[in-house]
Amino acid sequence: MTWCQTVSEKSQYNLTQPLLRRDPDTKLLAVNFDPQLVSVLREVRYLSGSQVGAIPPAAADIYSCKESYRELVAKLELMVSSYNKVLKTVLEVEYPLIQGQLQDIDLKLKEAEESLNWKMEGVWDHISRVVDAIQDLEQRTQRARGNVEEIRSTVQSWVAPILERKDSKKESLLSLEDCQGQLERHYSLVRESGQRIHSLLKENQSLLLADPASDIWKAYVEYLDEIVLDGFYSATECSLKYLLDNTDPEAGLAPLFEVQLDLVVPELVFYPSLDPGASDGFYEMMESLLAGIYRSASLVPRLAQHSGCLHYQADVEAMAGLAALRRALLARVQAVLAACSQYRSSLQRFAALCAEERREACGLLPLRGRGQGAAEGEAPAEEGLPEGLPSLQHFKEQIEAYERVAQEVSCIQAGSVCQGWLRVDARPLKLSLLSAVRRGSLVFKQHLVDHVTHSLADLEEFIKTADKGLSKKVEKGDSDGLVEIMGHLLAVKERQSVTDAMFEPLKQTIELLMSYEQPLPEEIYKQLEELPEKWSSLKKLSLSVKQQVAPLQASEMAAVRRSAAAFDAQQQSFRQSFRREAPFSAGRW
Structure with a gap:
């Protein structure tokens, strides 16, 4: 049979081949157990079971050592797998750090590649010495690469918007008050991450048996340093793009920020201020937030300490792409400030009106104690007060002017959105304007209330005093009593023309106040009903007393x-x- 004739020669040749072979291009190793030997073992097993023919002695010898070969091949496959894994996965920047260790291993493997063959006894004893070195190197490099991946994962965890809408809801605002808290939480994450990254770098130095003063280690550190710098770039870019996306006037998103507009007579004032250069203004706050985003890059000490930089912020700030995003965002802030200024200008007339009405009210109403002027037939001003008091018609015009302004103010919208992303809350302004208008209107109304109250109270007191005085009996020869009576008679006479004409204007004043739903003391209505009759009775009493004391007066x-x-x-x-x-x-x- 052909197989029986050739098996011995081929098998003996393959058994004398080196245990390992190396690819000249890739430098990868392979177990050099020829497939022909595997075939011999398979054929012998078949022949042994079928008893169809004699088994060549050489084949039988090989088959008798099958367990030894299987065990040796398995151990060599495991070793080669570890060795090749190192070569396949080693980073270019890592290779110089383990090159010396690989050379030592290759030197120990050279014997298995050149002289050790399958026929030799105790070959594993020669190879086992290098297996531990290979496995140790493979484990250390894998751990080092795992640490690098952890560094990548760590810096990737920074890539999320630092400043986000409240509760991450699309319709929520980004509260300026909450921004500092969000920054601090991110800073805490970055600080902890930085400590972990430095710990992993130190561990890799130990795993790779690197000399920290060597150039190849510095190159490796610069590689990791670049990973961290890229992480800061991506994190900063993510936060800037989030702000840009949410301040895009064409995006149709809910407003991102809010400012309040209020009245500080005679100006309309934004909180925070939108005035350029204001230390606590909106523009300064936005610049501060952007600086806060960049500041995170200063919280991790530089891995490549030999670069001369303490941290990464300077490099991040120098990146042209990020600088362009920052400029675009600040340009939008400038545009929204201009839009808000126009919105404020559209409402400025209300502030001017409030200031004008306040000045008029202050100028016209140091009037307590005075009547409403000669045009209404009332008494002249008290001694020491200026003449020319405003008429009831003038008061009505002023109050109606305030009422018209109040109606206009009530129509002001509660807010406005400028440039699609900055909401102006005008509710404080609306409340302040309504309050100012109502105060102005109340000044005029209250003056009229005071005028009516004081006029009626003064008349009531006069009637009581005069009635009491005129009711006294005067005997003949009582000069003092007669003089007192004559004084009361004179006072009634002097007041008669003014008092006779005061009731109708007072009624008109009360009707005006009632038309504006201005509350009046109940006492006023009672006085206005009773005092005309009391005044008439007093005049009659005065006339009667005058007649009674005429003889006494003549005698006196x-x-x-x-x-x-x-x-x-x-x-x-x-x-x-x-x-x-x-x-x-x-x-x-």
Whole structure:
């Protein structure tokens, strides 16, 4: 048979081949157990079971060692797998660090590649010494690469928007008050990550048996340093793009930020301020937020300490792509500030109106204690106060002007969105304007209330005093009592024309106040109903008393004339006596 004739020669040749062979191009190893030997083992097993023919002695010898060959091949396959894995997975930057270790291993493997063959006894003892070195190197390089992947994964965890809408809801705002908290949480993550990265770098130095002062180790560190720098670039880019995406006027998204507009007479003021250069203004806050995003790159000490940089922020700030994103965002901030300024200008007239009305109210209403002017037939101003008081019509015009402004203010929208991403909350302005308008209107209304209240109270007090005084009985010869009565009569006479004309204007004033639903004390209605009758009764009493005291007044006048005549006679007598007896008269000297 042909197989029986050739098996011995081929088998003996293959058994004398080296245990390992190396690919000259890839440098990868392979177990050099020829497939012909595998075929011999298979054929012998078949022949042994079928008993169809004699088994060649050479084949029988090989078959008798089948377990030894299987065990040796398995061990060599495992070793070769570990060795090849190192070569296949080693990074270009890692290779110089393990090159010396590989050369030592290759030197030990050279014997298996050149002289050790399958027929030799105890070959595994020669090879086992290098197996541990290969497995150790494979395990260390795998751990080192695992650490590198962890570094990549760690820096990738930074790639998420640092500043996000509240609760990550699309319709929520990005609260400026919450931004610092979001930054601090990100800073904490980066600091912890930085510590872990430095720990992994130190571990890799140990795993790769590297000399930290060597150039090849510095090159490896620069490789990892670049991974971290790329991570900061991606993280910063992600945060900037998030802000750009959410400030795109054409995106149709919900507003990202909010400012409030309020009234500080005579100006409309934004909170935070939108004025250029304001230290706590919106533009400065946006710049501060951007600086906060970049600042995260300063929280991890530089891996490549030999570069002379303490951290990564300077390199991140110098990246042209990020700088362009930053400029684009700040340009949008400038545009939205201009839009907000236009919106404020559209409402500025309300602030000016409030200031004007306030000045007019302050100028017209130091009026308490005064009537409404001669045009309404009331008393002149109290002594020391200016003349020319405003008429009731003027008050009505002023109050109606405020009411019209209040109606306009109530129509102001609660807010406006500028450039599609900055919401202006005008509710504080609306409330302030309504409050200012109502205060202005109330100044005029309250003055009218005070005028009515004081006028009626003053009249009521006058009537009580005069009625009490005129009700006293005066006896003949009671000069003091007569003088008191005459004083009350004079006061009633002087007040009569003013008081007779005051009730109708007061009624008109009350009707005006009621038309604006201005509350009045219940006492006013009672006084306005009772005082005209009391005043009429007082006038009648005054007339009656005047008639009653007329004889007494005539008698008193006669007595006064007699007293005056007696005084004149006494004075004439004294004059004559003085002339006769004066110490400096001419007759005495």
